[in-house]
Amino acid sequence: MAPTNKQWVSKLDGVAKLEMVEGEMPVPKDGEVLVKIHAVGINYRDIEVCEGKYSHHQTPSDSPSGVVICSDMCGTVLETKSPLLRAGTRVMSVYLQTHLSGALRQSDLESGLGFPLPGVLAEFRCFDARALVPVPEYLTDEEASCLPIAGVTAWMALNWMRPIGKAFQKLDLYGQGGKRDDDDDDGDEDKKKKEKEKETVLLQGTGGVSIAGLQIAKAAGLRTIITSSSDEKLEQAKKLGADHTVNYRTYWEWQDQVLEATGGKGADYVLEVGGAKTLRKSFASVAFGGTISCIGYVSGKEDDTGDDKGEAAGWNRLNVNVLALRRNVTLKGLINGGKDRFEEMVRFYEDKGIRPVVCKVFGMGEGREALEYVKGGKHFGKVVVRVDKE
Numbered sequence: 001m002a003p004t005n006k007q008w009v010s011k012l013d014g015v016a017k018l019e020m021v022e023g024e025m026p027v028p029k030d031g032e033v034l035v036k037i038h039a040v041g042i043n044y045r046d047i048e049v050c051e052g053k054y055s056h057h058q059t060p061s062d063s064p065s066g067v068v069i070c071s072d073m074c075g076t077v078l079e080t081k082s083p084l085l086r087a088g089t090r091v092m093s094v095y096l097q098t099h100l101s102g103a104l105r106q107s108d109l110e111s112g113l114g115f116p117l118p119g120v121l122a123e124f125r126c127f128d129a130r131a132l133v134p135v136p137e138y139l140t141d142e143e144a145s146c147l148p149i150a151g152v153t154a155w156m157a158l159n160w161m162r163p164i165g166k167a168f169q170k171l172d173l174y175g176q177g178g179k180r181d182d183d184d185d186d187g188d189e190d191k192k193k194k195e196k197e198k199e200t201v202l203l204q205g206t207g208g209v210s211i212a213g214l215q216i217a218k219a220a221g222l223r224t225i226i227t228s229s230s231d232e233k234l235e236q237a238k239k240l241g242a243d244h245t246v247n248y249r250t251y252w253e254w255q256d257q258v259l260e261a262t263g264g265k266g267a268d269y270v271l272e273v274g275g276a277k278t279l280r281k282s283f284a285s286v287a288f289g290g291t292i293s294c295i296g297y298v299s300g301k302e303d304d305t306g307d308d309k310g311e312a313a314g315w316n317r318l319n320v321n322v323l324a325l326r327r328n329v330t331l332k333g334l335i336n337g338g339k340d341r342f343e344e345m346v347r348f349y350e351d352k353g354i355r356p357v358v359c360k361v362f363g364m365g366e367g368r369e370a371l372e373y374v375k376g377g378k379h380f381g382k383v384v385v386r387v388d389k390e
């Protein structure tokens, strides 16, 4: 009997209707490699795909009506038809398979794994050898499978404005080699001043992107503020080095806490994953000249109507133009990052010894449960499916 390839398929009709089916064993073409998949990291996007709600990007008119789900995997090259990768190499997938370097092009969206292209929640898959990144030795398969979307997106939110290879380096905005007049002090006073002037990152919730952002920001020596609906999760975030924590249920107006924690200055980088119910507050929390990276919409895609408990009247009209202008803010729509930035990030992870936070691991037979778990929002960091385990 021919070997088969178990895979989780969605007809875009809900997580509950996900099915594990047996497909044919894929065969690599020239330039491709056959990968045995070990671990798959689940993203919020995978749930949206299953529910037929992944519609805010312009995707091809011939988008599939059913797809093998998920985009983030770690596996081993079994067979190679490319000089780029040897059999036995452990690799991670690049989410948008054609986004190999430079700026994202609209056509790259057609190469998204797990929609519109077949995804990675399968035992085997062939990939273009160029669209894979070798895994650093120190990471487990499960840890590595957390990086393609969550890690790279957080990395880009903190570094998109810097050229590749210059991550976290001060920008030469003042034409003085990045130095400002007030950079010249020395001694204890200078140290105190520098500590006070450390850039601050605001992270919303404790999901995949935010926890990756927390780990990267801490390793880069930035100050971090993180919000969550759960005090228990905030305690976990403190153990990862979060400097300030805010429960956004207890403090509905959490922007006040952010301003207090930063002496009124606000956060230099906001990783905006909340969307409808958080953007107004992100504008109220951001520092003069800061950046809000528009990443996600876990609180909704429609503008906030202001109906929620504690929401002040009049908060339902979001004049983005004036809000951005008021504090000279950069509002950046951000879609993941290219392979070149992924590799840059991996070098940083390796250098700093960062280990992605894996909250729970499911077996291959539990694909549906894994997605339900993420949908339920109980997780902290990432949820992973171990493909080569039932």
Ligand SMILES: NC(=O)c1ccc[n+]([C@@H]2O[C@H](COP(=O)([O-])OP(=O)(O)OC[C@H]3O[C@@H](n4cnc5c(N)ncnc54)[C@H](OP(=O)(O)O)[C@@H]3O)[C@@H](O)[C@H]2O)c1
Pocket (backbone or CB within 6 Å): 042, 043, 044, 045, 149, 150, 153, 204, 205, 206, 207, 208, 209, 210, 227, 228, 229, 230, 233, 248, 273, 274, 277, 278, 294, 295, 296, 297, 298, 299, 334, 335, 336, 374, 377, 378, 379, 381
């Ligand atoms: N643009 C991109 O390239 C890109 C890449 C990755 C993800 N995304 C998007 O970014 C979002 C997050 O993705 P993810 O994979 O990190 O999701 P995730 O792991 O499911 O995490 C979502 C977390 O958001 C928090 N949350 C829920 N409602 C919130 C609210 N009203 N205010 C603040 N936080 C809230 C919850 O944290 P607590 O339980 O701690 O409250 C929840 O665990 C999604 O919309 C996803 O589609 C976009």
